[in-house]
Amino acid sequence: MHTETPHTEDDWITTPITADLLRGALDLERTEHGVLPHRLPAWVRAQYADGQLAMAESQPSGVRLVFRTRATTVELDTLPTKRIYVGAPPRPDGLYELLVDGVPAGRGSVRGGRTLTIDMTAGSAELRTGPAGTVRFTGLPDGGEDGKDVEIWLPHNETTELVALRTDAPVEPAPDRGRRVWLHHGSSISQGSDAAGPTAIWPALAASLGGVELINLGLGGSALLDPFTARALRDTPADLISVKIGINLVNADVMRLRAFTPAVHGFLDTIRDGHPDTPLLVVSPILCPIHEDTPGPSAPDLTNLTDGQLRFVAMGDPAEKAAGKLTLRVIRDELSRIVAQRSKEDPNLHHLDGLGLYGEADFAELPLPDALHPDTATHRRIGERFAAQVFAAGGAFAPRSVTQPPPR
Known part of the structure; x- marks a missing residue:
């Protein structure tokens, strides 16, 4: 340039x-x-x-x-x-x-x-x-x-x-x-958070490696199982759909487990109204230590602003989990259970554990700079792993012929 x-x-x-x-x-x-x-x-x-x-x-x-x-x-x-x-x-x-x-x-x-x-x-x-x-x-x-x-x-x-x-x-x-269209929804991590540029965000990297056209509905702070977002996904033509659910529900502290489970079912039901047979992947949260066992909300650590450093802290109490407050571990377990239940009747519904994209060993090597969002190197790791696990042979989004049965 x-x-x-x-x-x-x-x-x-x-x-x-x-x-x-x-x-x-x-x-x-x-x-x-x-x-x-x-x-x-x-x-x-x-x-x-x-x-x-x-x-x-x-x-x-x-x-x-x-x-x-x-x-x-x-x-x-x-x-x-x-x-x-x-x-x-x-x-x-x-x-x-x-x-x-x-x-x-x-x-x-x-x-x-x-x-x-x-x-x-x-x-x-x-x-x-x-x-x-x-x-x-x-x-x-x-x-x-x-x-x-x-x-x-x-x-x-x-x-x-x-x-x-x-x-x-x-x-x-x-x-x-003639490339397949991949429609993805998630949080600020999916939007790109602290990646260096628009092609460095993990969905863009994964789309490039997977040879697909990306429509990215990663919405910073706003992956909250909103019904209108589900309807937007329902109405958007796509060959592949993924939804990454979890971190915003915890750090915004918007619901309890009692509301979470039916909200996930309703979100998926709405998508299926427009895409009954499209491969649909539910992705649970990547590792975020401040919210693994501590509920939200999260808030900026204002003590560090004077040093020009913005970091986030969890404001909830781990004991509140017993009353139904959400943590990332709770969400991962429940998403796994929901997909296992639904996939008995929906063979095109799949689950991906976010810890397989970024887990404890990754955090030790590439910690989240502000305790919530990945940097450019971590976006690359997540994008490469997503492509290897999802777009490659045997993955939920692997190309298949009309006669090939969907992966289970």
């Missing part, structure tokens, strides 16, 4: 950003400046007033512009919304990553934009306006007579309004390559 351009204004072709150029978004909202990709549809957004979910679903994790072109220079104007946490270290600008025929070919960020200043001690947030900016990629191969497939993965952790797409050659939607 370079910052200069040899082209004059007359050389540029501006292509309207429409839904056929985007993958990974469920809705495209027209705005004053352009279009805003959403990962939940408009009817869902009308059913909640939670600022955390609104922020998470508008951050385009897994969303990418995909087109075919002979262009050697690509410019994208965007209006990002950047977050500032009072007392915490500055967050890096969101990263845009460009791939040519699946191979990384550039990366960059957009300066400016809006800023959302969040004061966790006061529970307040202030939004300030700012100008749009540009990320520019130059020196790309032209791809010959047939051109090339270009993907621009948008920042997984930065709300991004798309203002304009400019190139030095015509653009058309990329053809359907």
Whole structure:
């Protein structure tokens, strides 16, 4: 990625950003400046007033512009919304990553934009306006007579309004390559948490290794078995579906075991209403020591903010587990039991223990920096293990012929 351009204004072709150029978004909202990709549809957004979910679903994790072109220079104007946490270290600008025929070919960020200043001690947030900016990629191969497939993965952790797409050659939607569509739902870990860039989040890595098209409904702080999320999964065309359930239910302290079990059944029932035979994988939580045996809620450790370090602590009492409060061990056991029960009648329902993706030995080597979220190296480990266990031969998402029985 370079910052200069040899082209004059007359050389540029501006292509309207429409839904056929985007993958990974469920809705495209027209705005004053352009279009805003959403990962939940408009009817869902009308059913909640939670600022955390609104922020998470508008951050385009897994969303990418995909087109075919002979262009050697690509410019994208965007209006990002950047977050500032009072007392915490500055967050890096969101990263845009460009791939040519699946191979990384550039990366960059957009300066400016809006800023959302969040004061966790006061529970307040202030939004300030700012100008749009540009990320520019130059020196790309032209791809010959047939051109090339270009993907621009948008920042997984930065709300991004798309203002304009400019190139030095015509653009058309990329053809359907016939790859299976994987629809995934989870928490901030699935959204990407502290990964370095949008293709470094574990679902993107797993999708690349598995040769599938990703729709990522990883929603930071918001994997709460909400009925509208289940209906969004139900209504979204997909060949493969996974749901990663657990950590947000504990650290938000939103329900007890009595409510958890029927909520899981209801969530799965709703998905099955639209996808009765689709391979459906239930993934339990990865290791998180602060909540293995201690219920939530979790909260930022404000004593460390003065040192510029943000960490989380569990605020519950382990003794409260006897009264039905949820811990990660409780959730893992119950999810395993639920899937074992349901799979007797649903051979396409599968279970994956999250400790097989990241467990005690991994924590000893790659601890969670803030006690909740994995870093880039851990995202890679989780993504590689998921692909090896789920997409490979014998896995829940392994390709199979119509005559091959589903794995049990």
